[in-house]
Amino acid sequence: MNRNNSDGFETLSWTGAGDGFLTLLDQTRLPNEVTFVNCDSVEDVWQAIKRLAVRGAPAIGIAAAYGVVLGARDEKMLGSGDSPKTAEQGCRAALAACDHLATSRPTAVNLFWALDRMRGVIATVGEEPSAGRVAERLLAEAVAIHEADRAQCAAIGRYGADLLETLGPTMGIVTHCNTGMLATGGDGTALAVLFALNERGMQPHVYADETRPLLQGARLTAWELMERGVHVTLICDSMAAPLLRDGKAQAVIVGADRITARGDTANKIGTYGLAVQAKHHGVPFYVAAPTTTFDLSITSGDEIPIEQRAPEEITEAFGRRTAPEGVEVDNPAFDVTPAELITAIITERGVIEPVSEEAVRAMVDPESTQS
Ligand SMILES: CSC[C@H]1O[C@H](OP(=O)(O)O)[C@H](O)[C@@H]1O
Numbered sequence: 001m002n003r004n005n006s007d008g009f010e011t012l013s014w015t016g017a018g019d020g021f022l023t024l025l026d027q028t029r030l031p032n033e034v035t036f037v038n039c040d041s042v043e044d045v046w047q048a049i050k051r052l053a054v055r056g057a058p059a060i061g062i063a064a065a066y067g068v069v070l071g072a073r074d075e076k077m078l079g080s081g082d083s084p085k086t087a088e089q090g091c092r093a094a095l096a097a098c099d100h101l102a103t104s105r106p107t108a109v110n111l112f113w114a115l116d117r118m119r120g121v122i123a124t125v126g127e128e129p130s131a132g133r134v135a136e137r138l139l140a141e142a143v144a145i146h147e148a149d150r151a152q153c154a155a156i157g158r159y160g161a162d163l164l165e166t167l168g169p170t171m172g173i174v175t176h177c178n179t180g181m182l183a184t185g186g187d188g189t190a191l192a193v194l195f196a197l198n199e200r201g202m203q204p205h206v207y208a209d210e211t212r213p214l215l216q217g218a219r220l221t222a223w224e225l226m227e228r229g230v231h232v233t234l235i236c237d238s239m240a241a242p243l244l245r246d247g248k249a250q251a252v253i254v255g256a257d258r259i260t261a262r263g264d265t266a267n268k269i270g271t272y273g274l275a276v277q278a279k280h281h282g283v284p285f286y287v288a289a290p291t292t293t294f295d296l297s298i299t300s301g302d303e304i305p306i307e308q309r310a311p312e313e314i315t316e317a318f319g320r321r322t323a324p325e326g327v328e329v330d331n332p333a334f335d336v337t338p339a340e341l342i343t344a345i346i347t348e349r350g351v352i353e354p355v356s357e358e359a360v361r362a363m364v365d366p367e368s369t370q371s
Pocket residue numbers: 055056057058176177178179180183184188189190216254255256257267268269333
């Protein structure tokens with residue numbers, strides 16, 4: 001496997017200076033092929049996010065940040081034949097890149113958080129001598145976002161392992177979708193906890209939901225866990241309920257794409273059902289996410305925009321038709337788990353337990369709660 005650093009592989013990496021390019025591990029080709037795609041335009045990044053070549057809330061935000069760097073020199077962002085030359089042109093093109101990238105996927109709030117971070121830098125670089133220097137300044141911000149996420153993943157791993165190690169050295173854990181290195185700029189969110197437990201000498205037995213319809217669990221999570229020597233059993237999504245009933249798992253841990261101020265959490269479709277099953281069987285249900293996944297501007301999960309994806313992802317996934325032509329399809333990419341079903345939320349700053357609006361705001365925006 002192509003490993004770009006000692007920690008493993010880089011889901012995303014930038015080559016060169018402000019005139020460089022973004023390289024993505026193409027997740028649509030896993031687990032059969034480890035291949036990479038180079039992006040040297042905003043549209044390349046937009047398409048990569050849309051088709052889930054790069055996916056996972058934090059990774060989407062990081063990719064978009066690098067996309068804005070590309071935007072500062074992308075003539076298509078100016079609608080002209082000439083690439084940006086002046087700082088004013090570079091800033092105008094980068095802002096257009098932010099607006100375009102914001103249309104790629106609607107649910108993961110990390111995308112919009114990262115774009116706002118980049119807009120903040122654009123507002124300060126208008127006096128640079130050229131568009132090239134604007135791109136350099138934007139690259140420094142994108143790298144900072146990437147490196148911060150890497151550190152956040154490590155902290156989530158530590159806090160989560162502290163919490164879960166009480167379940168014993170061979171605990172059974174159910175997880176859903178993919179929340180590892182492929183979804184972030186570091187070791188992941190929920191998977192970072194499992195990697196941290198493994199590195200502490202514990203042997204968690206992970207039951208990975210295949211996660212229909214795009215099989216992120218089968219294709220990506222099983223692959224990541226096996227690469228890192230973590231005991232994983234792949235199950236179909238409907239297996240989780242009897243597994244919880246039979247006491248084979250002592251916890252469920254998942255990621256998130258957007259968490260509201262009261263703790264309602266949008267995550268991959270199927271998460272809500274898993275939370276209901278965990279509640280019914282008295283199994284703790286944990287969400288692992290960095291504070292960049294929180295959206296304190298909304299309170300109810302009903303306010304979270306849920307991405308609707310193409311019917312073909314269900315009717316002819318991976319190129320084989322498995323449903324009648326013309327059948328009606330509903331294919332939301334996410335669902336919302338109410339805070340009442342969540343035992344705790346593990347962040348890079350600590351664990352929110354119990355989950356309440358007061359506890360969320362105190363962890364995510366402490367200054368807003370100081371009297
Ligand atoms: C660490 S965030 C991972 C999060 O993103 C996934 O969605 P998608 O594969 O569509 O990007 C899923 O909801 C994961 O929990």
